[in-house]
Amino acid sequence: LENILIKNIDIITADKDNEFISNGQILISGGIIEFAGKGEIPENLLPDKIIDGKNKLAMPGLINAHTHSGMTLLRNYANDLALEDWLYKKIFPAEARIEEEDIYWGTLLAIIEMIKSGTTCFADMYLHMDQTAKAVCESGIRANLSRSLLKFSSDDRKPIDDSELCIKYHKDWHGRENGRLIVSLEVHSVYLFDLQSLKNAAELAKKLGIGIQIHILETVTERTESIKKYGMDSAEICAECGIFDVPTVAAHCVHMSENDYYILKSKNVSVAHNPTSNLKLGSGIANIPYMMKCGINVALGTDGTASNNNLNMFEEMHLAALIHKGYNMNPQLINAKQTINMATVNGAKAVGFGDSVGVIKNGMKADIIILDMDKPHLTPVNDPFSAVVYSAQASDVDTVIVDGRILMEGRRLINIDEELVKYKVREISKRLLNG
Numbered sequence: 001l002e003n004i005l006i007k008n009i010d011i012i013t014a015d016k017d018n019e020f021i022s023n024g025q026i027l028i029s030g031g032i033i034e035f036a037g038k039g040e041i042p043e044n045l046l047p048d049k050i051i052d053g054k055n056k057l058a059m060p061g062l063i064n065a066h067t068h069s070g071m072t073l074l075r076n077y078a079n080d081l082a083l084e085d086w087l088y089k090k091i092f093p094a095e096a097r098i099e100e101e102d103i104y105w106g107t108l109l110a111i112i113e114m115i116k117s118g119t120t121c122f123a124d125m126y127l128h129m130d131q132t133a134k135a136v137c138e139s140g141i142r143a144n145l146s147r148s149l150l151k152f153s154s155d156d157r158k159p160i161d162d163s164e165l166c167i168k169y170h171k172d173w174h175g176r177e178n179g180r181l182i183v184s185l186e187v188h189s190v191y192l193f194d195l196q197s198l199k200n201a202a203e204l205a206k207k208l209g210i211g212i213q214i215h216i217l218e219t220v221t222e223r224t225e226s227i228k229k230y231g232m233d234s235a236e237i238c239a240e241c242g243i244f245d246v247p248t249v250a251a252h253c254v255h256m257s258e259n260d261y262y263i264l265k266s267k268n269v270s271v272a273h274n275p276t277s278n279l280k281l282g283s284g285i286a287n288i289p290y291m292m293k294c295g296i297n298v299a300l301g302t303d304g305t306a307s308n309n310n311l312n313m314f315e316e317m318h319l320a321a322l323i324h325k326g327y328n329m330n331p332q333l334i335n336a337k338q339t340i341n342m343a344t345v346n347g348a349k350a351v352g353f354g355d356s357v358g359v360i361k362n363g364m365k366a367d368i369i370i371l372d373m374d375k376p377h378l379t380p381v382n383d384p385f386s387a388v389v390y391s392a393q394a395s396d397v398d399t400v401i402v403d404g405r406i407l408m409e410g411r412r413l414i415n416i417d418e419e420l421v422k423y424k425v426r427e428i429s430k431r432l433l434n435g
């Protein structure tokens, strides 16, 4: 690993009160941020590479706290449908035709898209997760990958226990690549599981010492069906079954009761807010300002490209900062700093990397993106936080560094063949969707 010096650069740290450093230096050595701030860099560390920070802005890499990266294969396939019709009538039948290696290519495409839009870490749940892990290892991105302990037969979707393979998945991949890849357990949702499987999932996660990724209370239907069936909503059931006794990131949380917020807060559950997906599927708008007031850790996610239909975290930040103001007729809700925190430091906490990434400060791992601010829509910058949230575009991301390694520079990817990956995914998608 080379020593990299980023000199004379403005820095959004996402640390403490999201401190801003103007015209500072960042020195990266052995994958670690050795120095970030104003003043002279330590003399004993000579840089192998110098990046000039003039008209540029460094910030922590964005963290996509909820996605299904292999779903790029189904991008723009089923649209303008409610979640239940979208999932059962369109997505599940198409997914039944997906073969293992398809996921490798679909995930690589997702990773290309994520790197090019400033995402350095993502949390994922999907099919054939060994292929996802392979793509993560090869590409250099950071990830928390979850595998389900229930497998659903493709014909009648009857659940089959797959926990042995989860144990193997954990053994094969957890902590790989200098800890760049970690593993958790997927519990898709309460509505696809039964009480015993939920309890089994909680037990297995505890035994392995890992977290859980889950969808919770995405739609009104989920809420009413669950209350009809169990007399409790999905959040209450998760608390009952022990799911929340391990570090959990819960996607959506749109249709919550007062008691549900209390449960999430007291159990330290992180929420992944997916504003685009919730709007596109007509699911509703999660009460994020209230969650923040309750002290719940709120992160941001894109969800899969079949319900978004891209993996652009700049769009998610933009929407997250706007919809709650409009919906509540209150422009003071969720300011630009808070929005950036959701996409960085809160995301790192949510997906199990809170000790190592998400902020720019000495001793953290170097997951950093550099934005080119020399653009008409970013001139004059005036307030860098507002510039990032309200003006910036994903295409302003110039350089991406993960674990001290440059993955993109001058918008050119260093180690993935973008043309080959696009070609492969076009071919696979034709086979899946015309089947």
Ligand SMILES: [Zn+2]
Binding pocket: 066, 067, 068, 215, 251, 303, 304
């Ligand atoms: Zn999802």
